[in-house]
Amino acid sequence: MKRANTGEVERRWIAVALVNLMIVALLGVLLRTNALFPLPGMHFGNWLFAHTHFAFGGWLTLCLFTLLTYRLLPPAYSGKRIYPRLLAGVLITSVGMLISFPFQGYALFSIIFSTLFIICCWVFEVIFIRDLLKAGTERSVTLLAVGSLVSLALSAAGPFYLAYMMAHHQRDTVLYHDAVYTYLHLQYNGFFTLAVFALFCHHLGPATAEKIRYRFAVVLCAAVLPAMFLSYLWHQPPVGIRIAAGVGSALLLIVLARFAELARSVKGELYSVNPLARRIGALALIAFALKTFAQLLTIFPAIGDAVCTNRPVIIMYLHLVMLGFVTLYIFAQLLYAGYFTTMKVLAGLGMILFIIALVFNEVLLFMQGMPGIFKLPQEVYLWGLWLSAAGLLAGTGMVALAATRYFFKRA
Structure with a gap:
């Protein structure tokens, strides 16, 4: 297999994306906690919007844009100043959605940030596709x-x-x-x-x-x-x-x-x-x-x-794709590319914990979606899903720490 080392600019953006993944997991814990003990002033639907939009924008879009740019394009193209600026635009608008959705839901500021996020993506798409076609991949x-x-x-x-x-x-x-x-x-x-x-x-x-x-x-x-x-x-x-x-x-x-x-x-x-x-x-x-x-x-x-x-089955499918397929592939790619140069053990343990929690989460959602077969009290599912969310948070936290420690050591 062809292997390319991780450059400094790529490494920084990946670190930011991994921290964002941890924030997504934290929001997941808050949502699962609210299902057990309703939190004062927390509007579940609005926080769910924040969770999903930041997962799409702050984690996957930012991470995939970074990998597509610095893996597929040769340095003559990926070294352009426009790419870090567009990645910054994706990050800023994603953070804007993260902050505005919990308090407003779909309202003025969340719609503004969502629209700006889409515009940033469109600009990235046009520039990246043009450069990719020139690169001869x-x-x-x-x-x-x-x-x-x-x-x-x-x-x-x-x-x-x-x-x-x-x-x-x-x-x-x-x-x-x-x-x-x-x-x-x-x-x-x-x-x-x-x-x-x-x-x-x-x-x-x-x-x-x-x-x-x-x-x-x-x-x-x-x-x-x-x-x-x-x-x-x-x-x-x-x-x-x-x-x-x-x-x-x-x-x-x-x-x-x-x-x-x-x-x-x-x-x-x-x-x-x-x-x-x-x-x-x-x-x-x-x-x-x-x-x-x-x-x-x-x-x-x-x-x-x-x-x-069937809401539990739909959520199970969405997590299977976002976490089981896409996120695990990104983890494997980062390990393969030598991204975790100084904290391999911590990153590896975090990924293993993430996988265990993910499997537990998927099994519970499948069982919850089949009440005619699995006749367990609802409280069992709520507590089990909370534990799996906590495991996902712990795993992503360890991976994010391993990613950010590289920069602290260099400093």
Whole structure:
């Protein structure tokens, strides 16, 4: 596998993103605490908005933008001053959403920061895609990276339509949920997924397996928009949407086949990676296979209808993608790139604790979403989910400390 050392600018932005991940986990603990003991003056919905928006912006968008910039682009392009400025714009607007949402919900300042965040992302997308096309990277990497950023740009339609509905006092719950599902799909199955595989394919070799990577990239990108229609099956849509959903489901099946082919082609290369990074990366790829299979199953009405109205199962799926797939892959990539040069043990222990808490969280959410099978008191789930949130906080705190200690030691 191709390996590149972590530069100073990249290292600083990754450290900031990892601290933000810890803040996201802290908000998760607060939300789980509020479910047990209602906290005075805490509006659950508004704090949930802060939690999700900061997870998307302050953690994943900032981190993925940083990795895409400093991993995929040669120094002649990644060294431009515009990139740190755009990353700063993403960070500042994300912090603005973190501060404004708890006190206002969707109101003036939170909408302003959300809009500015989207504008920063759009500017980044245009500049990055232009530089990437000039850089002459492998075609599979280029396709995945461009597809990820196009998905991110399109996902803005969801929040903008929600803002339009609120401004006009529309109460159509079908359109509201479809707008939310559109946004989440293009973020999770578009931007996050394609960006991760752009980074993954960039580090792969040899060139003889490039055709395998390209075939996988083509079908993965092609599946994004058709698979989005699977999210609309919960309200008995017209035949056209059902046909598009069927096409999306078929493409997801091909994605799994191409993914298996890709996994076989890189199996030998992964043995050269250090054991912890290899195992965490393997867990991330397993999470991808699970989330794709789960998404494919929603084509069946009995499953799709049950899942789309089952809050614990939806949260389980979202955590599987954001934490089990994307975050674990980023952890593996950072270990592989030698990011944790001085605090490897602390970072590794934090990641292991994070994984244990994540698995515990997913199992509990699955059980909570199946009350007909698992007949446990609600208090058991609430306390168990609080413990898993605390474990995620402890794990991310250890990783963030390991990342920031590098700069304190240099000082």
